[in-house]
Amino acid sequence: MTTTGLVERGVAVAVVVAVLLLVLGQVLGQPILLGYVATGSMEPTMDAGDGFVAIPSAVTGAPSEGDVVVFDARELHDGGLTTHRVVGETDAGYVTKGDANPFTDQDGGEPPVTEGQIVAAAWQVNGDVVTIPHLGTAIVAVHGAMESGYGLFASVLGITTALEADNLGAMLVALGVALFGAGFLLDCAGPHRRDTRRSTSRENVYAFWGTVALVLFVLVGFATAAMVVPAGTYEYAVVSTDSPTDDPQVLAPGEASELTRAVDNAGYLPIVVVHEAESGGVEADPGWQTVGPRDGGETTLSLSAPESTGEYARHVGEYRYLAVLPPTALVQLHGVHPLVALAAVDAVVVGAVVGTILLLFGRGDFRIRHAGDHVSSSTRIRRKLQRWR
Numbered sequence: 001m002t003t004t005g006l007v008e009r010g011v012a013v014a015v016v017v018a019v020l021l022l023v024l025g026q027v028l029g030q031p032i033l034l035g036y037v038a039t040g041s042m043e044p045t046m047d048a049g050d051g052f053v054a055i056p057s058a059v060t061g062a063p064s065e066g067d068v069v070v071f072d073a074r075e076l077h078d079g080g081l082t083t084h085r086v087v088g089e090t091d092a093g094y095v096t097k098g099d100a101n102p103f104t105d106q107d108g109g110e111p112p113v114t115e116g117q118i119v120a121a122a123w124q125v126n127g128d129v130v131t132i133p134h135l136g137t138a139i140v141a142v143h144g145a146m147e148s149g150y151g152l153f154a155s156v157l158g159i160t161t162a163l164e165a166d167n168l169g170a171m172l173v174a175l176g177v178a179l180f181g182a183g184f185l186l187d188c189a190g191p192h193r194r195d196t197r198r199s200t201s202r203e204n205v206y207a208f209w210g211t212v213a214l215v216l217f218v219l220v221g222f223a224t225a226a227m228v229v230p231a232g233t234y235e236y237a238v239v240s241t242d243s244p245t246d247d248p249q250v251l252a253p254g255e256a257s258e259l260t261r262a263v264d265n266a267g268y269l270p271i272v273v274v275h276e277a278e279s280g281g282v283e284a285d286p287g288w289q290t291v292g293p294r295d296g297g298e299t300t301l302s303l304s305a306p307e308s309t310g311e312y313a314r315h316v317g318e319y320r321y322l323a324v325l326p327p328t329a330l331v332q333l334h335g336v337h338p339l340v341a342l343a344a345v346d347a348v349v350v351g352a353v354v355g356t357i358l359l360l361f362g363r364g365d366f367r368i369r370h371a372g373d374h375v376s377s378s379t380r381i382r383r384k385l386q387r388w389r
Contacts, residue, residue: 035070035120036135037083041098042068045128046083051135053123060121063094068122068129071096074313075110083122091306094118116233116278116315216353223349226267227320227342233278234261236314240305251305259301261316265291270323272330275299275316281306282314290327324348 035054037046045068046052054070063069063086073082084105088095093112097104106112122129236259239250248257261284265271270292275284283302291297303314319338321330322345333341 034132034135035083035122041100042083042085043100045085045099046131047133049134051132052083053130053132054120055123056120057115057118062115063118063121065089066127068124069094069096069113069118070120070122071113071117072119073105073110073113073117076105076108081119091308092310092312111313114279114313114315116317216350219353220346220349223322224342224346226269227271227322227345231318231320233315233317236282236301236303236316238281238303238305238312238314240307240309240312242309249303251303253305253307253309256302256304259303261299261301263289263291263297263299263318265293265295265297268293272321272323272327273297273299274319274321274331274334275301276319278315278317279313281312282316284316288327288331290323321345322349324352 034051036051037048040048052068057063057069060067065086065088068083068085070081070083073079076082082096082105084096084098086094087097087104090112093114095104095106096110096113124130237249240253241250242252244250244252244255248259251257261275263273270290272288272290274288276287277283281304285300285302289297289299301316306312319334319341321334321341323330324345325333325348330341330344333344
């Protein structure tokens, strides 16, 4: 291949990777290496459609005044991801503002932004955001196509509920783990030589790879849905007032109260549930617990009111994992990142399914034999009964 061909292929691969990162970042609600702005609220720093390098908040830590952050807004853009600059800090959270806007987000009705809402920060060099012009323009069309595809899929299957963005992202990650695991394990355990003399159109013969991949696709999809659909981030309003009531969420300044949150497991496998504070002023006890099949549990949430009066939001994240690994191991993996724990569970499912299939059926293609049309039904039944004698 010529140098020009290599360059063209490298550019094509870079564009595809960039688009995939943008798409996956949107469905996950967490920019992955790259983000983009869809409006002109950050002009002249970033024009609409410009991309930028997104650094996860777990790496950057708490933001400082002047940082451009990506946060999960409550009011702006109907509660979507917003990229604005931090211009101040209060006891309730950060004050944010688009560079092109004449007023702050909080003046426009957005509550102060808590650390739990911030998912990433834009990479800045000498105080200037490093932008990638026009990188995000194509992602709007791609994201729209994905939503249309899911809408068609849902209508065919009769699904009436919408799939949340973070759940869809987790499903994509899970299916990726399933397909990768199938390929890896089958490459190691499957036949290393392919008989090229065989016809590719054998009747009633089903390829081992394709069959296992289909089984994994279904089982891992269901397993992941059982973990991500009931999970999510829950908000609790706390009112700090000089006239407190018996309501545990209406408190005097500086006081604390407790709420009980029920945890139900409607499945037939034990689960590990992790409760994580995603804003200040809230704690969960216990932080994690194992809930048996068709069983339930409880966790106590401690809510505290700031010294200043007003209404505040407290966020608690609930994460669920099938207990196919030791609970302490799952909690440790969750501490790295929830998707790491999710991928570990899916990897165990992949290994168990592939191992069981290899043990029961071997490594050859699946063949289903049918009796000819000339054989009567009574003869077929008699033959089947004779096998069980």
